[in-house]
Amino acid sequence: MEDWLSWMDDISNKDYVIIDHFLREDLYTEIKSFFLGQLPAFTLAGIGALEEHQINTKVRGDFTYWLDRKRDANLEAYWSLLDETMHIFNRYCYLSLSGYEFHLAHYPSGGHYDKHLDQFESRNNRMISMIIYLNDAWQPGDGGELEIFEKDGSSFLVEPLAARCVMFKSAEVPHAVLEAHKSRFSLTGWLLYQPSAMGKFFG
Numbered sequence: 725m726e727d728w729l730s731w732m733d734d735i736s737n738k739d740y741v742i743i744d745h746f747l748r749e750d751l752y753t754e755i756k757s758f759f760l761g762q763l764p765a766f767t768l769a770g771i772g773a774l775e776e777h778q779i780n781t782k783v784r785g786d787f788t789y790w791l792d793r794k795r796d797a798n799l800e801a802y803w804s805l806l807d808e809t810m811h812i813f814n815r816y817c818y819l820s821l822s823g824y825e826f827h828l829a830h831y832p833s834g835g836h837y838d839k840h841l842d843q844f845e846s847r848n849n850r851m852i853s854m855i856i857y858l859n860d861a862w863q864p865g866d867g868g869e870l871e872i873f874e875k876d877g878s879s880f881l882v883e884p885l886a887a888r889c890v891m892f893k894s895a896e897v898p899h900a901v902l903e904a905h906k907s908r909f910s911l912t913g914w915l916l917y918q919p920s921a922m923g924k925f926f927g
């Protein structure tokens with residue numbers, strides 16, 4: 725719990741937090757093997773809201789697999805961790821989070837994602853972005869760093885190391901993924917003000 729409080733402090737003060745070893749080893753292994761098992765079902769990601777469907781590999785070159793709590797029930801330990809995370813944000817950051825949407829993402833070698841914000845113009849219910857990296861043997865030079873832009877325009881790089889978690893305020897923190905030089909795996913999602921189905925009505 726103490727850890728959580730200092731992470732909440734970070735995100736309140738700086739708009740982002742970077743947490744190493746966020747996942748327990750057994751949970752990491754479970755998610756990683758689920759990821760590898762689903763790889764054949766990944767599809768090229770689009771940009772924009774809802775079934776997001778503008779595909780533009782100049783902007784973004786990752787393949788994704790959207791998770792579904794009912795269908796992907798064997799990830800229950802992960803879903804409970806998300807429930808706990810939401811609860812803590814609501815309690816200590818006074819947010820009103822009530823849903824989430826998550827996908828697995830695979831950037832093949834050469835894949836990147838241009839600088840962007842995670843909120844869409846037509847749908848602004850993404851409050852917190854949450855990325856967990858699943859790259860076991862990431863080395864300097866492998867590329868695929870997350871670039872985070874600070875308010876003063878400066879930026880810094882975050883390596884996509886196994887079990888590292890990055891969370892930031894979706895509307896506040898511009899970011900990019902630099903070109904990966906080998907396959908780059910992550911579990912990325914958003915904690916929502918309203919469940920995404922509602923976003924369709926309010927968008």
Ligand SMILES: O=C(O)CCC(=O)C(=O)O
Pocket residue numbers: 829837842855869870899900901910912
């Ligand atoms: O994988 C990352 O480091 C960031 C991905 C991202 O920005 C996104 O999917 O919106």
Ligand SMILES: [Fe+2]
Pocket residue numbers: 840841842899
């Ligand atoms: Fe993003």
